[in-house]
Amino acid sequence: MVTEPSFSVVLFNLWVWMQTVILFGYSKSKAYLRSFFFPSEDPSNTEWIQSVLRNKFTHLPPIVDIHESSQALNGGGLVGLLYSVELAYGKRDSSAGYPRSIVVKQGKGHFQARLYARYSGSAREAIFYQTLVPKHGILLSCVPEIYYSRGDLRSGECIIVMEDLKDEVVPSGHLLGNQCWGEVPIPIELEMVSQDEVLRTIFMKMADIHVHFWRSRTLLMHDWLKGVSWRKGVGKLSWEVAMCNMRNRWSRLRDKSVFTPLLRDTIDGLLERTSWSRWQKLNDITSPDTPFTLVHGDFHANNILFRIENREPRTVFVDWSEVGIGCPFTELAQFMISNATIEFRRAHERDLWKVSWKIIHLQFQSVFTQFICIL
Incomplete structure (x- = not known):
């Protein structure tokens, strides 16, 4: 049965909804007025793209033509668009070394998408690229190069301009056998890479990120990160709205024949026992026993691009719209469940967890040694 929302949830x-109406009209009016004085944030506007890229490439030749690539990109989702834009320069002989194409990710312009973006907080990905990535080398090493990024959680606006890696990377899901789009071409340098190597490379890279931000109090200063306000005991009503939506979605799915009675009873029990006070107790960040760190939030294989660089495997993590703070072990466990075969997990996951725990232990030793030296 669908859960009836409480009066406070309805309010x-x-x-x-009312805030979104006001902010939607305001942002549209502001963009229109601003366009009289500055180039609008329009990926089809050569003047704007020129100014964006010149922040990175000082001597960029004049861009004379821009058009959306005919090669489709998977992604975007309910509230966003993701597409490649090809660039043509006026001086062909001097355009070597400059981007021939870029990738644009932006929110859809209609009201319904903006409303959903406000509920989901999808603009946090742009804020993540603006604020956290430039300050942490470990993040810079595993995300695409960002040329421009702006996001606003209040209005739901979001636009990101980044490097185009389509000729250099393959979604990890393709290497791991996820062929839901049919057969896909694999670059010859990746044909010999085993699934074991792909999984290990991804697992250990994310473990490094988890260790870098392990119980970092500075993360709690970024209220735009998913889960921060809830873990600080703020936003009970928004949490209840999220749980109400979760229960309603499950009620529409639970009677599908694909679910076993045991799974249905387990999820029913979990949702029944879940409450704000219980959630707060389980996620008490003041307790030294509560693990938390920076988490991707949507950590599945097709949000992880894989390539070989200087004969070494490299991962590029994309789609950080769910980035927040959370339990690192849950994120890695979910990745293994979703992407590794049962045989691989039985043979290797214990060793992977031991190695990741060793990294955490060594990090603790390093911090403790520095603290003793300061004293």
């Missing part, structure tokens, strides 16, 4: 939804 919350109405308040978000």
